[in-house]
Amino acid sequence: MEQIEVPDQFVDNNEFQLEGIDFITNGDQYLTFTLGEENYGIDILVVSEIRGWDVPTHIPNAPAHVKGVTNLRGTIVPIVDLRTLFHLGEAEYKPTTVVIVISLTNERVDRTMGFVVDSVSDVLNADVDEVKSHSSFGGSVPPDYVDGLVNVGEDIVTLLNVEQLLSLDDDHAEH
Template identity: 45%
Template sequence: MTDIAPTLAIRNGSLEIVAFKLGAEEYGIDIQKVQELRGYDAVTRIANAPEHIKGVVNLRGIIVPIIDMRIKFDLGEPTYNEFTVVVVINVAGRIVGMVVDSVSDVITLVSEQIKPAPEMGAALDTDYLIGLGTLGERMLILVDVDRLMSSEELGLIEKIAN
């Protein structure tokens, strides 16, 4: 637990996460990073942006880049329907929207339910994985959004938004 604890905001021996789906897999991020949940709306496309950056939206006067997580994680062709959600997060003082297939619930995990992420070798970049949350038969891939939205990507987003 010692190598996981610094990357998670574990409070009083537990962690509150927002659980969401991408394809058949379930993921979770620290609820304290989540600013709001929104339905998926049309975005303004930006020329020459990477494929996973769908574009930007104006959110109460703030230009917010929208990143499709299914494309970012190479999980097949995304579909946008009434269940598609934009999870608006705050990363390093920057507001970013993550498009996910659906949001299921808010879950509280105790430290015993959080297992370290398995080593995948150099072929797979798993630096953004914190660990796995287990809840009975359910397994959630816990994501560190600060690491996921790398400084390189945030720099690119900063360029797009300005």
């Protein structure tokens, strides 16, 4: 899967806005990204923006995957490193490293969170019948965080369950 850098003309104050982009598709769309050598995707409808990597404000005694918080236009947003959460090795922050800001509001979740990823790859169009079950998935990602798998050429993209990712704080509060 090809890695892309966000073109300068789309960058404003270290942000890449997805608002106003029209996509035409018959299936679901996923923003794909890389963590190490692995490819992942999240529902593009919950992505509010993509920001360049900037060191967040540290939170004492936070879990290792919580890198801190950032002030996003008056809202305090926790920043989670998915590479650390999924035990994919030490995170390296490079020029392609970005934070994908996700917002979801429904009857179960009302949360905004930023996820650090190695790079954004592409927008994937996938019909429901293309998404394979993850029941036999033996990867490093806990099964609760996986919605399914999609073949893209010779690559496999792991589709993540955004609602589960956004409930990370709830999981840690119970322990």
